[in-house]
Every structure is written in C-alpha cells, then in structure tokens.
Amino acid sequence: MGGLLIGVTAATLTGWWSPTELDMPAAAWAYLAAGPVVCLVAAPIFWGEEYGWTAYLRDRLVPGRPVATTLLTGLIWGIWHWPLPWVGYFGGELAVSQAVWSMVWWIPLSVLLEFLIGWMWSACGSVWPGAMLHSGANLVAALGMLHVLGDRVGVNESTALLCIGLTPFVAAVALARSRLR
Known part of the structure; x- marks a missing residue:
C-alpha cells in the first residue's frame, strides 16, 4: 500500500491527478481496503514465478554478488514479461507504442521488485x-x-508511478544492507 500512496502522491505532484478529482465507486474503495487480503489470497498465483526467479535462478546467476544477481534477475524477469502487452494482459489491445513502452517499463519495475523480493x-x-x-x-x-487515478493515467503511467512508489523502499533496503556491512 505504501507504493500505491507514494505513486498517487507523485501523480498529484506531476499534475496528472488532484485529490479533488477523487470519484471512486464504493467497489473500488472496498477493493483497496481488502488489499492485504488480496495479497495473501493471490500469493499462490505468483508463487511459481517467485520460485523460478528467486529460489532457483537468483542465487545461481552471480553467486556471492547480491547486487549484480539482483540486477540480472530483474532484467531477465522484465524481458520475460515482454510478450504480455501483445496478448491482452492489460485487458485489451494496446496501441503499438503503448505496448513497446510497457516492455520498456517492465525492466525497471522488475529490477525494483527483485531488490525487495x-x-x-x-x-x-x-x-x-x-x-x-x-x-x-x-x-x-x-x-x-x-x-484511484481512473482514466487520467494509462497502463504505462501507472507502471511509472509504481516504480516511483517502490524506489524509497528499495533505497531503504539498500541503506539498511550497507549499514549492516
């Protein structure tokens, strides 16, 4: 939820959205309130990817070099997602430029997530x-x-905002790890 709040704050600061424009139906509020339950219930759907990328691949890529292996795992993971915008992953067809940008945005998103994971x-x-x-x-x-942001942002803007939302958490992990050394 922290990444969501930071992303929405970034949307406000960039002028993509204003809190005065908040017009969410009750179902959207209920969905957001159920966020922790959604994470728990849907985790088995994502277990396979995490087993493959994290439990299997991650520690074998660049043994003993956690930053290098994280970057490489995130890069491979991001590229692995590249077919998704072309097969309707976002719920419909995307324009070619949107699909290409989705492919581009999957790299930093996957790297940031891999640092946390x-x-x-x-x-x-x-x-x-x-x-x-x-x-x-x-x-x-x-x-x-x-x-929250509705039609004010598209898939790629939402991904960019998610990257912005994840960055402080990745920075906190990196800072904590550097202090432990």
Missing part, C-alpha cells in the same frame, strides 16, 4: 513473502492506482 528471500529463505509482494504490486498497487 531478493531482500525478503535472503532474510527468510521463503518465496511466500515475495509472492505476496508480487501479488500486492500487481493486484493492489497497480490496479489500485488505476482505481
């Missing part, structure tokens, strides 16, 4: 927290932004 993985050795974070990023933060 990798931190969780290294802290507890389980893919379940990462699956819940992945679920929350996709189904709560990204969809939540579309609920």
Whole structure:
C-alpha cells in the first residue's frame, strides 16, 4: 500500500491527478481496503514465478554478488514479461507504442521488485513473502492506482508511478544492507 500512496502522491505532484478529482465507486474503495487480503489470497498465483526467479535462478546467476544477481534477475524477469502487452494482459489491445513502452517499463519495475523480493528471500529463505509482494504490486498497487487515478493515467503511467512508489523502499533496503556491512 505504501507504493500505491507514494505513486498517487507523485501523480498529484506531476499534475496528472488532484485529490479533488477523487470519484471512486464504493467497489473500488472496498477493493483497496481488502488489499492485504488480496495479497495473501493471490500469493499462490505468483508463487511459481517467485520460485523460478528467486529460489532457483537468483542465487545461481552471480553467486556471492547480491547486487549484480539482483540486477540480472530483474532484467531477465522484465524481458520475460515482454510478450504480455501483445496478448491482452492489460485487458485489451494496446496501441503499438503503448505496448513497446510497457516492455520498456517492465525492466525497471522488475529490477525494483527483485531488490525487495531478493531482500525478503535472503532474510527468510521463503518465496511466500515475495509472492505476496508480487501479488500486492500487481493486484493492489497497480490496479489500485488505476482505481484511484481512473482514466487520467494509462497502463504505462501507472507502471511509472509504481516504480516511483517502490524506489524509497528499495533505497531503504539498500541503506539498511550497507549499514549492516
């Protein structure tokens, strides 16, 4: 939810949205309120990706170099998502330029998420927290932004705002890790 709040704040600061324009139906409010439950219930959907990317691939790419392996895992993970805008992942057809930009935005989004998911993985050795974070990023933060901001932003703007929302958390993890060394 923090990424969603930071993303909506960034939308306000950029002029994409104003809190005075808030006109969400009750169902959207209920969906946002159910965010933590959505993360938990939908985590099994994302478990396979987290098992493959985090539990299997991550530690084998660049052993002993967590930043390098995180960047590389995020890059591979982002590229792996590239077919999705072309097959209706966003609920309909996208213009070619929107699909290409979606492909571009998937790289920083995947790298940022992998920093957080990798931190969780290294802290507890389980893919379940990462699956819940992945679920929350996709189904709560990204969809939540579309609920809050409505048609003022598209898929790519929402992804950019999600990247902005995740950045402070990644910075906090990086800062905490550097202090531990």
